[in-house]
Amino acid sequence: MRDFQLPGRSTAHGINGMAATSHPLATVTALEVLKAGGNAVDAAIAACAVLGVVEPQSTGIGGDCFALYAPKGRIPPIAINGSGRAPQAASVDSLRELGLNQIDYQSPHAVTVPGAVDAWSQLLADHGSKDFAELLQPAIRFAENGYAVSPRVAMDWAANAEKLAACPNAKRIFLAGGEAPVAGDVHRQPELANSLKAIARDGRDAFYQGAIGADIVAHLNSLGSLMTASDFADYGAQYVEPIKTNYRGYEVFECPPNGQGIIALIILNILQGYDLSVLDPNGWERLHLEAEATRLAYRDRAVLIADPDAVDVRCAHLLSPGYADSLRSLIAGDSAMASLPAAGESEHRDTVYLTVVDSERNAISFINSTFHAFGSGICAPKSGVMLQNRGSSFVLDDGHANRIEPGKRPMHTIIPGMLAEGERAVMPFGVMGGHYQATGHAHFLTNFIDFAMDPQEALDAPRAFHYEDELTVENGVSPATRAKLSELGHPVEAAELPLGGGQAILIDWQRGSLTGASDPRKDGCALGY
Secondary structure (H helix, E strand, O other): OOOOOOOOOOOEEEOOOEEEEOOHHHHHHHHHHHHOOOOHHHHHHHHHHHHHHHOOOOOOOOOEEEEEEEHHHEOOOEEEEEOOOOOOOOOHHHHHHOOOOOOOOOOHHHOOOOOHHHHHHHHHHHHOOOOHHHHOHHHHHHHHHOEEOOHHHHHHHHHOHHHHHOOHHHHHHHOHHHOOOOOOOEEOOHHHHHHHHHHHHHOOHHHHOOHHHHHHHHHHHHOOOOOOHHHHHOOOOEEEOOEEEEEOOEEEEEOOOOEOHHHHHHHHHHHOOOOHHHOOOOOHHHHHHHHHHHHHHHHHHHHHOOOOOOOOOOHHHHOOHHHHHHHHOOOOOOOOOOOOOOOOOOOOOEEEEEEEEOOOOOEEEEEEEEEOOOOOOOEOOOOOOEOOOHHHHOEOOOOOOOEOOOOOOOOEOOOOEEEEEOOEEEEEEEEEOHHHHHHHHHHHHHHHHOOOOOHHHHHHOOOEEEOOOOEEEOOOOOHHHHHHHHHOOOOEEEOOOOOOEEEEEEEEOOOOEEEEEEOOOOOOEEEEO
16 A cells, blocks of 8 residues: 555546546546446547547557457457558568668658557457447547647657658648647647548548558658558458466466567566565565566567567467576576577567456456657658558568568567456556566566555556666666666666556456556556446
């Protein structure tokens, strides 16, 4: 339980429904849908559409989507992969012929087919109770009539003004008067409002086979992209079988590769071999073990995680107890590893995560992203769609598992999570933040399970992230802990920005109540009724 004499926020509580998102307008939208008779799927999609307007640096219909859905709390959850595919004309050779040796984050070749709208459409058709015509109305109103920019959104917007200025369409829409808006300014997106109206009227075909897709493809082609109308028309999100591990009696579910959910499970498997509960949750020992487990798991991510439709990702091996034991044996308690052995042998980005649980305990863990802030920075001129840059994760190397190939999906960072006990979901959760997400899942769950924090405390707690030869630590990590981590050999650096953000809803089946939490690193909140 939190100390009410210290800064912080209480958990939100409810009986009939709960929503937790990274923006208050999205949270309120979700609750309004629930109160109007919608279920958790309806509410999540309506809220996500709103986020694509009011949090434009993080998400939108030009992005991708993954979700885990537990109907009436039943386990295993249903998993959907709405990640985009490379153009059919894209390959290592075709891009090398264009003079490329890597795919830049702002390149038109970084744009894969956006998968979000089709994933939303499939979830609604199969598990929702309402349609786009109704659920997109709040987003349309905010795009057309305007919304007040919130503080964290304003900070991210200002930091990316130069990127937005590089695209005339983005500059016109997002830099009115040549400047990024500040908190409290009113922003409108009439082009996006019209695109949302078209989807509300004609469904997903308006995006993939209509004027919206035509506008996107034409603009990408003008910039040199190999994307075609057929790439859009042929796209479909895919239901997949979730993967899991057992952590101290709980089942932790993630979407399988091409997402990095398996990396969160590998980290948990490594940490399971330690009694974390006897350590200081914010102390050097806990953060050292987490950092070393992260280094080993992300080493595997860099080499082995790719589209399972194209390569064999050895999930059973990577999640086996024996493999976790072999990784754990490489970790010393008194020093950082000087180097890492070969993988598989015995960047902070922008995303939105939200979760909704309704009165029937339908629970959805939902994540939607354009990857980097404002994605590729490329905005389609007529539709106002800001495009993701997931293709920048591809590698232009014939021998790499994550090499670009026709119709292939890149390694993906966005991952929804679901905690279960027995045959019932107990907590849909997620931690956004690009590459940090897998570590964030492990950090949040160990806070909750090993250190008995409530969901809000588990999100509030200080974070550290070992990535690309640097251990980034937030302000909440004490100077003494930083000094000790440095002494162990970790290259400690102060975080310039908060590490990620997250939401969670705890389902108390015995008492019939819901407990929601939302990360203070974002502008959002959890609300229940």
